[in-house]
Amino acid sequence: MRTEATPDQVQQVEDEIQRIGCRPFINPGVERKVIAVLGAIDARKGDLVEHFNAFPGVARVELISHLWKLASREYHPTDSVIEVAGVKIGADEVVVAAGPCSIESEAQTIEIARAVKAAGAKFLRGGAFKPRTSPYAFQGLGEQGLRFMAKAREETGLPVVTEVMDTHEVDLVAKYADVLQIGTRNMQNYALLKMVGTLRKPILLKRGLGAKLKDLLMSAEYIMSEGNPDVILCERGITTFEDSTRNTTDINAIPVLKHWTHLPVIIDPSHATGDWRYVGSISKAAVAGGADGLIIEVHPDPIHAMSDGPQSLTPSKFTALMDQLRRVASAVDRTL
Ligand code: PEP
Numbered sequence: 017m018r019t020e021a022t023p024d025q026v027q028q029v030e031d032e033i034q035r036i037g038c039r040p041f042i043n044p045g046v047e048r049k050v051i052a053v054l055g056a057i058d059a060r061k062g063d064l065v066e067h068f069n070a071f072p073g074v075a076r077v078e079l080i081s082h083l084w085k086l087a088s089r090e091y092h093p094t095d096s097v098i099e100v101a102g103v104k105i106g107a108d109e110v111v112v113a114a115g116p117c118s119i120e121s122e123a124q125t126i127e128i129a130r131a132v133k134a135a136g137a138k139f140l141r142g143g144a145f146k147p148r149t150s151p152y153a154f155q156g157l158g159e160q161g162l163r164f165m166a167k168a169r170e171e172t173g174l175p176v177v178t179e180v181m182d183t184h185e186v187d188l189v190a191k192y193a194d195v196l197q198i199g200t201r202n203m204q205n206y207a208l209l210k211m212v213g214t215l216r217k218p219i220l221l222k223r224g225l226g227a228k229l230k231d232l233l234m235s236a237e238y239i240m241s242e243g244n245p246d247v248i249l250c251e252r253g254i255t256t257f258e259d260s261t262r263n264t265t266d267i268n269a270i271p272v273l274k275h276w277t278h279l280p281v282i283i284d285p286s287h288a289t290g291d292w293r294y295v296g297s298i299s300k301a302a303v304a305g306g307a308d309g310l311i312i313e314v315h316p317d318p319i320h321a322m323s324d325g326p327q328s329l330t331p332s333k334f335t336a337l338m339d340q341l342r343r344v345a346s347a348v349d350r351t352l
């Protein structure tokens with residue numbers, strides 16, 4: 017719409033979009049209102065461009081070239097900034113979430129939360145519902161784990177990020193979590209994506225092991241098309257022929273996603289490498305490469321961790337890494 021378009025003119029366009037059987041999405045808070053027209057249509061797209069061009073207040077009509085519409089830069093040219101409990105994700109500050117792979121006990125959760133907060137982390141991560149490769153492996157503490165995270169938030173003020181694996185548990189996890197994580201294995205669980213799309217809490221969406229970036233953005237689109245605009249994308253390593261590391265970090269994902277989408281992009285160097293000795297290097301590469309944040313596994317006693325000990329940093333190694341990351345961030349004109 018033109019910057020001087022009146023609310024009536026905007027409404028008229030929205031009504032017309034509905035009349036032709038599509039859904040209007042308005043990108044709010046920006047000077048120029050962009051209205052996305054979403055839906056399957058019978059009419060020729062070129063005819064629709066002409067049709068809407070004739071409406072008063074319309075500046076121009078463009079076809080969004082990508083299949084992800086709401087996630088695209090064409091719909092929302094500026095970077096999206098997602099605010100959680102006063103922390104901004106996608107702004108100048110590089111934001112770090114840290115914590116154990118699995119929530120194991122109240123004492124463990126509070127101890128780690130205090131340590132990562134002191135080191136500068138802005139979120140506590142931790143799994144209460146764990147997607148494990150083996151059904152015989154530790155499956156997480158469930159709701160009790162969520163309660164321990166809530167206790168740690170009370171003690172430290174850190175907002176919490178935790179995974180939801182099943183549509184039946186969305187309400188339960190949303191009751192405790194500040195950010196809900198959709199894990200790698202569920203990236204294309206469309207029922208789950210649609211359900212978290214109805215929430216008013218940010219979603220951390222992890223890339224599937226064998227998913228293209230295009231697939232990741234289509235999954236983000238599922239969430240956004242249900243009305244939740246707050247999606248944080250996470251590159252966490254993909255399966256390749258290389259087996260010297262647990263997964264292969266796709267560093268290319270950062271500039272490609274930044275090109276295609278306005279959503280914040282973060283890196284998970286712990287699952288991407290599977291080895292604590294490589295976590296520092298990949299974290300620094302991610303910050304240098306333009307990532308908006310990191311999610312890092314930290315455990316005070318990695319050898320005895322219930323899951324992912326080999327890729328977990330101790331609090332002291334995490335603290336030392338944060339000092340280095342601050343300098344990398346400042347080299348690329350960001351803070352941390
Ligand atoms: C996790 O973050 O604990 C996790 C299981 O991650 P992913 O889904 O990336 O494997």
Ligand code: MN
Nearest residue numbers: 117313323324
């Ligand atoms: Mn893990």
